[in-house]
Amino acid sequence: MTDRVHRSPENPWYWSYDDAPVLLLGGTDKDNLFQWTGDRLHDHLDQLVEAGGNFVRNTLSERKEEDVSPFERDDDGTYDLREWNDSYWNRLSEFLDATAERDIVVELTPWDQHDFVGSRWEAHPWNPVNNDTLPEDALPATGGDHWQDRIAFFRTVEENNDIVLTHQERFIDEVLSYSLDSGNVIYNVTNEGWAGIEWELHWAEHVLDRAEERGVHVDIADMNMTPENSVRKVIEHPDTFSYVEVSQHNQHFAGASGQDHWDNLQTWRGDVQDAIGPRPFNNVKIYGGFDGGNDAAGDAEQAVRWFWRNVLAGCAACRFHRQVAEGDEGWGIGGSERALTHIQSVRMIEETVDLCSLTPRQDLLVDAAPNEAYCVAAPGDSYVVYFPTGGEVTLCLEDESYRLRYLDTETATWANDETTDAGTEILLTPPKNPNPVAVLTAES
Structure with a gap:
């Protein structure tokens, strides 16, 4: 990479x-990808x-048995929050080097509440019962098995819990000692x-400082629920948060589907445009798993349709969420062959048109039903x-002749x-394949 990634x-x-x-596109099988090493990491990145x-x-999580902790561990299994585990930091360094060499942009997330839930918290290094650094009452448990029940860890700023906050900041500073050198x-x-x-402001401002x-x-x-x-x-807070x-x-619980998904994005883009001017919209997680369970x-x-609506709605970054893993639910299609084929399809369109320069124009579709095109x-x-599901629509054109091609995005x-022929309208009738895309370019 010859420059730091930044807003265009x-x-x-x-x-x-x-x-x-540049349009950022991705699909990978692990959220904390830095925990993979060697050929396993490099081959996955090369396929992408x-x-x-x-x-x-890349979250800085340590959820799986194969993952390592940032903290050193004594012979009796007790963690020491004052001593670093070199293996963790070597993995982070290797990951940052490998992605930079391949011009891959990393969205780095230091805090993930799901790391602090139930059995994960019971074994977590930050839990005072598992380390010899924090007093046992430093992070009082509130009961329950939901991640919001670990509220104490995420109230250190609000409650001026300097005992824990000092170590949280030390951890983030160590992360930044590696990542700030990576453009x-x-x-x-x-x-x-x-x-x-x-x-949110504390940690954003800490990173910026x-x-x-x-x-x-x-x-x-900061990605909100x-x-x-x-x-x-x-x-x-436009001076602190620089993208959305x-x-x-891109999921059912807090998201939207179909026409509402597109319309919401256009509404939010309009709100941002009017208030502070354009900012990138990122989707580091596009849900939708193979098992559908x-x-x-x-x-x-639905994952594929969320992906394409995001791309055409003007989003700056779109990544398929992780694939189903053993003992996990079906959250995404990750770096699967299907996900990679759709990424390839977007790049094929970019070889024909300057996709980033195009703007959403639903008004040019004369007779489209909701979510038809x-x-x-x-x-x-x-x-x-x-x-998304086939159909046919009439497209209003400037009076020119155009090259018309349909892209089978599944292959x-x-x-x-x-x-x-030159004219001001054309009836588009795509092949009856899933998720086709029509591309028209002026002949003159």
Whole structure:
């Protein structure tokens, strides 16, 4: 990577390398990808890059048996929050180097509430019963088995719990000692944040202060449990939060489907535009698993449709959430062959049109039913129309002749290449394949 990733000055809805807007796309099988090492990590990243991917998520979690902790452990199994475990930090360093070498942007999330729930908390290094650093009453338990019941850990700022906050800040400073040197990293304070604005601002400002001391610029957001709150907080704190993380919009529990999914994005983009000007919208998690057994997440068909609506709605970053793992529920399709094929399909469209320069134009679809088709265009030059479930629509055009092709996004292959007669309307009738996309480019 030749430059730090930053908001594009040319088109600030998107990210940039060297001031060229770039669409970030990803799909990986693990949220805390840095915990993988060697060929396992490198092969996974190479498969993503080969498909055209350039975006990954990385939480600093240690949930699985194969994961390692940032803290050293004594012979009796007790953690010492004052001593670092070199294995953890070596993994983080290797991961940051491997992604930078491949020009992959990392959305780094230091805090994830799901790491502090139930049996995870019982074995967690931060739990005072498992370390010799914190007093037993430093993080009083409130009972229950939901992650919000571990509220004490996420109230250290609000409650001025300096005993724990000192170690939290020391941990974040160590993370930043590695990541601030990596120009391919943007930051998201918390996964599905609920702890409140004091917590969010504290850690965002802490990262920004350390970056300023290092003489570098970084971008940071906070993903809230509800996407509306993510949007609102960027509008209310534009000097702190520089992009919008709306991942929770891509699932059933807090999100939306169909036409509402698209319309919400356009409403939020309008709100941000009016209040503070364009900012990137990221989706580091697009839910929807292969087994379809997770009602909150949805199924793989919905994952693909969320992905394409996000891409055409003007979102800057879109990543398929992790695949189902042993003992896990079906949350996403991750780095599967299907996910990588859809990423490849987007890149094929980008070889034909400047996708980042197109704008949503539903008004050009004369007779589209709700959720039948979605259009982005630079009228008179290029048009892209996505059909989630097939159908046919009339597209209004500038009076030119156009090259019309349909893309089978499930196989990443073009079909039906033809030149249209000059005119102001065309009836688009895509092949009866799932998720087809029509692409029209002016012949003149």
